[in-house]
Amino acid sequence: MKRLLRWTGIAVGILVALGIVAYAVVYVVSERILRRTYEVPAVALSIPTDAESITEGRRLATTRGCFNGCHGKNAEGVVMFDEPMIARIVAPNLTASVRKYSDAQIAAIVRNGVRPDGRSMLVMPAEAFTWLTDTDLGRIIAFLKSLPPSSGPGPNISPGPLGRIGLAFGKFKTVAQLVAEAEPPPEAASAQAGFGRYLARTTCVQCHGTNLRGASTPDFISPDLRIVAAYSPEAFTELMRTGVALGERKLDTMGPWARQNLSQLTDAEVAALYSYLHAMP
Numbered sequence: 449m450k451r452l453l454r455w456t457g458i459a460v461g462i463l464v465a466l467g468i469v470a471y472a473v474v475y476v477v478s479e480r481i482l483r484r485t486y487e488v489p490a491v492a493l494s495i496p497t498d499a500e501s502i503t504e505g506r507r508l509a510t511t512r513g514c515f516n517g518c519h520g521k522n523a524e525g526v527v528m529f530d531e532p533m534i535a536r537i538v539a540p541n542l543t544a545s546v547r548k549y550s551d552a553q554i555a556a557i558v559r560n561g562v563r564p565d566g567r568s569m570l571v572m573p574a575e576a577f578t579w580l581t582d583t584d585l586g587r588i589i590a591f592l593k594s595l596p597p598s599s600g601p602g603p604n605i606s607p608g609p610l611g612r613i614g615l616a617f618g619k620f621k622t623v624a625q626l627v628a629e630a631e632p633p634p635e636a637a638s639a640q641a642g643f644g645r646y647l648a649r650t651t652c653v654q655c656h657g658t659n660l661r662g663a664s665t666p667d668f669i670s671p672d673l674r675i676v677a678a679y680s681p682e683a684f685t686e687l688m689r690t691g692v693a694l695g696e697r698k699l700d701t702m703g704p705w706a707r708q709n710l711s712q713l714t715d716a717e718v719a720a721l722y723s724y725l726h727a728m729p
Contacts, residue, residue, distance in 0.1 A: 485566030505591030525600030541600030561623025568624035644724030676725035
């Protein structure tokens with residue numbers, strides 16, 4: 449019996465030691481990924497100061513979700529996810545960020561997911577925002593700069609053990625990796641559809657994948673947007689404005705997003721989106 453207990457203890461000790469060594473390797477590999485730096489070309493943005501541009505910037509920031517969305521109702525920042533074994537993810541206070549960073553640094557964060565120190569962000573829909581025009585991005589920044597400073601959490605993304613394992617094995621990707629690997633959606637067949645493609649690339653891909661074929665997250669599964677072929681223009685408009693799908697289905701995820709954010713799309717933008725998505729092969 450003593451011999452059995454002795455060998456059991458040795459086996460457990462070996463397993464624990466192997467586990468420690470394995471996690472040490474995971475930590476080193478994940479840390480190397482997190483510390484990787486990226487070169488981003490500097491961009492000289494023109495940030496408008498007129499009231500009309502700032503008002504439009506508010507609408508653009510709302511439809512893209514950085515205002516009254518991921519960063520909180522007033523861009524004050526929110527804790528998006530906090531599971532110690534996986535990660536703590538904070539969407540930072542944007543009223544502080546636009547005062548802390550230069551316009552070029554903000555552009556690199558938004559479009560490339562790269563921080564001022566050259567390292568990648570871990571959470572940020574830069575694969576969508578990389579396609580924002582200079583004019584639209586300039587207006588969004590102008591609006592954010594017009595907001596009064598508010599108290600809120602700063603950048604804080606801390607991967608836990610499971611998060612590091614995901615990084616090490618490629619199950620989780622940094623934002624810079626996602627931008628580099630993004631698969632573009634199909635080309636457009638007309639000028640109106642081309643504008644719709646731009647809107648889809650800078651808005652819809654956040655949930656539906658860069659090729660608009662749908663995506664899955666731990667929280668929800670988003671459909672392939674070729675489903676729009678089944679919608680009439682009127683039904684699609686209702687979906688964009690209210691989040692109510694065909695068959696009077698009230699969508700749990702799309703509903704709040706449509707009412708709070710996508711409802712700010714103009715009629716011309718909704719028509720352009722429909723033109724593109726309805727004909728998407």
